[in-house]
Ligand SMILES: Cc1cc2nc3c(=O)[nH]c(=O)nc-3n(C[C@H](O)[C@H](O)[C@H](O)COP(=O)(O)OP(=O)(O)OC[C@H]3O[C@@H](n4cnc5c(N)ncnc54)[C@H](O)[C@@H]3O)c2cc1C
Ligand code: SF4
Ligand code: SF4
């Protein structure tokens with residue numbers, strides 16, 4: 058007999074899966090179906106869904122393919138968080154579940170619905186095209202296959218982690234800006250863009266960057282870190298976003314529209330504090346009204362979940378800030394020049 | 402719809418390379434790729450190890466010739482030697498080409514592409530990107546296809562060829578998003594739909610969709626399938642899912658232990674123990690299980706891969722992936738407990754019979770990748786040769802189809818055929834009374850194959866296998882499709898995949914029953930040795946009036962004479 062309240066020792070128990078249902082052909086609005094099934098320790102959320110589909114209700118629709126966490130098909134929200142169903146252990150979810158032995162399964166957010174747990178991935182592919190998420194090789198097609206580029210370990214390491222991305226769209230589903238603006242570039246596409254930009258074999262770095270600094274691009278990100286916290290492959294997405302921004306300021310100066318305001322805010326923050334004051338950044342870039350309308354509701358939620366960066370007075374100057382300020386001024390001298398010459 | 406010049410079915414490595422090459426060969430052609438999953442989800446992404454090429458970056462004395470010999474010997478002399486020559490001599494070029502367009506290969510100290518040793522290879526010639534080689538190759542190819550503007554029909558499920566005498570008019574497919582049956586009139590069609598090892602179901606390392614759809618479609622259209630009986634088993638699949646635990650676990654010193662706590666490999670390979678060759682270790686584990694020394698569980702009988710003695714530090718630093726997989730898929734932390742494993746069906750050597758240019762016997766129909774059989778792997782594929790196969794022959798098929806498309810005049814696909822397909826596909830929605838459940842049939846198919854057409858084969862078992870498969874086919878006629886909606890009907894898709902697996906399972910069992918010898922992955926207990934007099938030949942399975950008819954085809958030799966295969 059299994060002892061109650063001792064989850065670790067239990068090897069099997071009844072779990073209720075509360076599954077989001079919506080079939081556009083017949084339903085006018087969505088609803089949830091409850092399925093209670095016996096689950097053994099070691100079983101994943103995907104295996105449970107497969108069991109439900111095979112034994113209880115074959116119409117429950119979701120995507121799955123590799124079942125090994127590598128193809129990126131099975132992204133969905135499990136108890137409110139976007140993740141891969143095939144690598145998520147039921148036992149682990151239950152340990153953190155607020156409602157005893159109940160797991161809520163919903164589709165990813167920020168992508169158009171198709172049916173039940175299935176969303177449309179096309180917008181993501183379209184963005185990959187918009188931001189040229191490919192290498193346009195410096196090698197002419199006729200000479201390909203004859204010799205290798207020599208790539209240092211150091212360069213390889215710059216994009217190694219980024220190439221782990223399996224385009225599962227979990228980060229897309231959690232992105233705070235995408236909720237307000239579906240045209241926003243998306244964290245995964247920023248990551249991929251960065252990966253291309255730091256590859257020495259690529260020849261369209263400038264073109265890609267020019268697209269990234271436009272509206273809905275890299276400057277719209279609020280640094281909420283949700284994408285990085287969510288990433289199913291633990292990829293430091295924020296490094297990529299910062300990388301693109303630094304690159305943009307360095308190589309383009311602050312000549313871009315909304316980006317320029319953001320960039321100025323960004324630079325003065327760095328100079329003053331040695332790190333970003335995330336909380337004030339959107340206000341200075343987009344104006345008070347926009348921030349109130351778009352970000353405040355989310356910020357309140359984030360504070361409740363303790364995710365938001367601390368308000369400005371709490372951000373302490375980074376250590377060694379003096380040396381850093383000197384370096385920073387030197388580094389940005391040419392940027393300002395560029396900015397001026399552009400205004401003429 | 403305006404006819405296509407080239408329709409490629411499948412967006413894995415083979416399909417995408419074919420698309421890229423076809424566009425390069427003739428940019429004015431109308432080319433489309435159809436895939437039942439988004440191309441980047443294809444099973445090519447699961448390949449971790451790497452792809453072989455005699456670049457001689459690591460072993461300076463490596464040559465194409467040595468690669469050729471290793472491949473022929475590895476395939477137990479059943480591979481066509483001229484095809485192997487194409488495979489190995491194109492290898493360095495294709496790996497460099499991938500490098501040139503952005504594949505993030507791991508690097509050596511001198512900044513060239515890194516290489517490592519792999520089973521069956523004399524020298525280290527396997528090119529890799531950490532443990533995500535297939536994934537990064539697939540990403541690169543997908544990116545390049547987006548760049549070139551290849552037209553994708555994503556989440557389209559290919560159903561059948563429309564055949565007119567000895568010619569095909571094109572393809573019929575179902576749009577998953579709308580449920581509509583659509584016609585793809587085409588001058589040429591390339592099948593690149595991957596392998597069929599998922600027919601072993603829970604005893605397979607493959608993705609859920611590796612159901613051999615392209616092979617089944619070709620087979621139903623009268624195109625022969627070659628060497629279908631050759632299925633490779635990997636020794637260490639996870640018990641519940643069949644997912645792969647890589648050889649690295651044994652390489653680092655893991656033990657294989659039976660329920661009596663015995664390191665049983667001592668009985669089969671005294672010296673090499675756990676590090677014996679793949680087929681030998683698979684057979685040994687299977688023997689332990691068959692002779693009652695495995696652990697019983699509802700998910701099947703298994704044995705232990707024990708890493709606990711290696712200690713937490715080593716496991717965490719050298720085998721983090723394996724630890725993660727054990728925890729995610731079995732709920733077992735290998736630092737504390739042994740991992741439950743058993744052999745798993747991993748790769749299908751057989752496939753659609755093609756020549757060295759990817760052509761099948763039907764005009765305008767081509768095949769490449771795991772779906773095709775040129776044959777370069779013969780009776781047993783070497784690790785790292787499959788990624789190479791899909792790239793080299795994917796490219797060749799793309800090139801050939803693009804060049805030959807002009808030879809074939811397009812013909813419209815009759816409306817009546819679409820209607821016929823529609824009715825056939827949705828027939829299962831109306832079954833009532835004593836219906837069958839697809840889940841149960843699929844499970845039973847996997848079990849009967851593993852039991853009767855598995856690692857050890859024997860006349861009476863195979864006969865039983867053939868019999869059970871034909872019973873399952875009969876029961877399939879009453880299978881019920883519960884989901885009656887048009888939009889993204891995954892229930893319907895799974896039923897269609899099951900039909901394809903059943904058709905192919907019959908050819909695997911029939912081939913295995915006929916081949917009275919042991920060669921490569923095919924082990925007959927009743928015919929334990931290789932029989933070069935009677936069986937040094939390919940088997941061909943063709944569908945005639947709904948039945949499997951077996952034929953044969955000679956093996957192309959020319960480079961190396963038959964030798965005994967010893968390691
Ligand atoms: C776990 C694992 C590890 C491996 N490791 C290695 C390794 O290290 N080295 C190596 O060389 N090989 C390895 N292999 C083998 C290798 O990965 C495969 O043989 C190879 O990737 C197959 O590629 P493909 O392009 O032929 O097919 P796939 O990549 O399987 O692609 C098939 C495509 O066809 C499409 N398709 C299928 N049916 C239909 C249909 N009805 N309608 C429309 N589209 C359809 C799918 O959507 C998919 O896009 C491994 C295999 C496995 C299972
Ligand atoms: S950090 Fe930027 S990209 Fe990431 S979730 Fe927040 S807003 Fe989106
Ligand atoms: S960045 Fe991470 S979470 Fe986002 S799509 Fe890629 S793998 Fe998924």
Ligand code: FES
Nearest residue numbers: 122124129131143
């Ligand atoms: S099914 Fe492939 S990542 Fe989950």
